[in-house]
Amino acid sequence: MIQLIKDTLISQVVTLWRVFVHAFDKTDTVEYPDVQPQMAARWRGRIILSRDPDGEERCVACNLCAVACPVDCIALQKAEDEEGRWYPEFFRINFSRCIMCGFCEEACPTNAIQLTPDFEMAEYVRQDMVWEKEDLLINGTGKYHDYNFYRIAGKKIGGKDKGEARNEAPPVDVRSLLP
């Protein structure tokens, strides 16, 4: 009995003491918007589409982000340039539905789609929360600087022939019987 009172009561008192001490801590909240909070780089806010180190659009319109999205707020259409490169003809995110879960970023095989620390996306008109590719595409690599999907994939695109991707041998000569 004594033991029980000791265990519970002491714990209660300690907790009360800790809460009291917090009253003298430095505050975490800031006077937003006069003071801007410090956001971690991994914060999941406004979504962007990035470019690869060559400055080309990273997104290859594979649709994986769209299918991973639990609220289905990403829609896009694949297109292809004359030299075989896939890219999105349109890419739309309905931010009024987006729950900033980051699944799209997880799913993206090219690091194209990324969530950024920006959270200031409120609008007076809901329609304005529908963003198109022109609104989403930035002029840089975002959080991931080096990855260049098309330098690894085997598909030939402008500026990269067959056999020129990472770890590829030159195209075989079908007519040769040599090993």
Next chain:
Amino acid sequence: MAKITVDGIIYEVNPQNNLLQECLSHGLDLPYFCWHPCMGSVGACRQCAVKQYRNADDKTGVVVMSCMTPASDGAIISIEDPQAVKMRSNVIESLMISHPHDCPVCEEGGECHLQDMTQMSGHNYRRYDFKKVTHRNQNLGPFINHEMNRCIACYRCVRYYDDYAGGTDLAALGSHHHVYFGRQEEGTLENEFSGNLVEVCPTGVFTDKTFSEHYTRKWDLQTAPSICTGCGAGCNTTPGERYGTLRRIVNRYHHDLNGYFLCDRGRFGYGYNSSDRRITEASIVSVHDDEKGVRKTLTTHDAQRQFDAMTAGDVVGIGSPRASLESNLALRARVGVKNFYAGFSAEQQQCSQAVIAINREQGLHCPDIRTLEQADCVLVVNEDLTNTSPRFALALRQAVRNRASQLAADARIPLWQDAAVRELAQNELSPLFILSPQGTRLDDVATDTFLGTTASQIGLLGEIAAAIAGSGSGLAQQIATALLNAKHPSIVSGISAGSVELIQATANVARALRQRRPDLAAVDICFALPEDNTMGLALLMEEGGGTLEQALQRLASGNADAAIVLENDLTLRATPDAIDAAISGTPTLVVIDQIHNAFNVRARLLLPCTSFAEQNGTLVNYEGRAQSSHQVFPADAALRPGYEWLTPIDPLSSALTTSETILYHSAQTLPAFAGAEKLLPARTGIAALMKSPRQSHRYSGRTAMSANLNVHEKKQTTDRESAMSFSMEGLPLQKDASLLSAAWAPAWNSNQAISKFQDEINGELKQGCKGAHLLQRSLPPQSPVSVSTNNTSNVYFIDHIFGGDELSAMAPAIAARSVGAYLCVGEAEAKRLGLQQHGRAQISSGSYSAELPVLIRQRIAPGAIGIYCGGEINRHAFANGVSISAVAEDGNVLARSHQMFDELVINDSVNHRAMGRG
């Protein structure tokens, strides 16, 4: 029945099959690549390894290839044995060592058998650190993309393309790990069934080029079970839609008809749906003085009002063999039977009636396509099947292999031992005889091809019938003997010659055979039909109504207030003069159609109607099998199904507004359609409470796809007509194929998931709907009737798979492989007329004439003159013989035709080639 034990569980199996097939039949997941349900095993990929034990005491066992091991009674195997699992994961790892990092930019992704099998076999990370082998691709024409890097060398493509479909221009080239699957030279894949490579290749090497142009992942396509509109065979398809346009067509398994394969017209002909020649809005030609002759658009509401006002009086209705049964029925209900006329040309109507009568005659039997494949002696009369009902031709290529099956059975080699069976049979083929005015694409596997005009074919058929009855000689005797000796003889013809005499003469052979072969329950005979609903309209005409000729005469003589023409380009069905006279005699011409054509531009009121993918409808195939084609996606608001425009004004019959009520009503009231109500999905059980979704459970982008127009999402369109919904809500039919659209099963994302819906591999679909047979054998058996022909015309009309069908010809990919109209003659004839190869000739008949490029062929009936109309010239103008004169050469040869001509005459130089690669 034998029993095998798989991982401790006993299964009943058919010992004729191999272990892989039986495991899959029982729903077990066992990875495979090179085995194909229709092509058997070759043991090339080593992916299907399992452990086999000698007996219950054997604890060690040996790893065997399940596809190469018979499912013999008492066999004990394990799929889960660690050694077998390890073997499979090693095999997939080695298959993947040179695989490109392509999935995100690969059209196969998301429905890739290689992805599925890689997951199933448990391979994740590439450990191989050396360089990947790479290949250059080839441009294989407008249908197929080539990305050779993705090949795993399973050999399925060449086994399908060469061995199964009879192609000659795809081969395994190169050697060792450099082996390359492609053409010797870059160029269009010639075979008419090349599209099936898309599904046969388990990887993304061969993909659908037309689909890639507006690519969407499989999970994002809205799909519904549909029927091909390319010809009267009734192949089952799964069209897919995204963002309001049709994106592609893939095969939908039908046990009796198409099985796993479609022809290229059926697969790539969908493009007309989004053609810029689609009629997208209602329009009317003004009659007011100030703007006389100007065509003005109408809102749907105004159009319907105008339509009802214009067609209130004495109205002629002309149906169509390419419109659904429902639309034809609605038209008939609207105008009344006595004002309803067939939309066939005169010969088409007579011929299809003759075909129906033969399909009703006892002692004869109309084979489905699978039965045709089992024939061991085939006589093809006049029809160039590859170009009219292509799927038949693919079936006949299998039929000639029944000799090989026979030899294998004698040698006790199981049929799934594909390489062994081919090796055994070498060049031995079952007899196939072809009667035709010109060389056909099946000549390479034919025992003999008789080249003759319609009249001489009728003559030969008479001789064959006589030879069967007992007296004959020469070729007739040879054919008769083959038919008499066959276990399962089949006769295949069609109506493209437009000759009832030819049909009767063909039936006479079957009748003579029936008399001599009492052992056969019935003699198989069938007739290929051109349009998707030719049989449906022909059956409807049995219930009353007039011919097109009568309709045109009535219109020409001014005996009607208005005419409604349903989905029909009448300029293809009668002479220009008859059409002109009818149009000028018609006060108000209303046309309901999908595509602008030479006829409907002349309509006063033009109403846009939905395509097959935008409406529900019933189509009746060549056998008299009615099948439902379901709406795939909601059409643009301005488009309506024909039957909706035609909703009766009379309030009493206004219940007939949905496709289901129309079909149900006609099944109840019209004897020809008794039994058609079986097509309507059962409204009992769970299906009564929940619809079946058209969208997959991972359909994406639903809250964004129309957000650019309005961020507030629309309510999903409700389908008031069918048992399916335009959303992902509802009850997906996981193992029940009654409303199966895109086949999918857990871990099986490719179309090969179909095995999960079959009662056994290659078996019937579980709960599947195979259609309702409308024709009963109700007429007594007949003796051969006497056929006399006064048809001495040496003109015959050529068909082409690409461009020969009105609608699919508008698809860009099909158009890229079409030729324009041309004239075809033999060498002697060309010399006589002074014609030059690829030169030009003037043909004339009465007041009609046309100038056509000339093709001189070696394989053509003596004296015959072939005309390909190519949608440019009117067949009926030249049907009764033509006079020909050469046009002076201006050196301006049609370049496109020139190249296409080279392709067209491939079969001029056929040899009886060896089956198999070589």
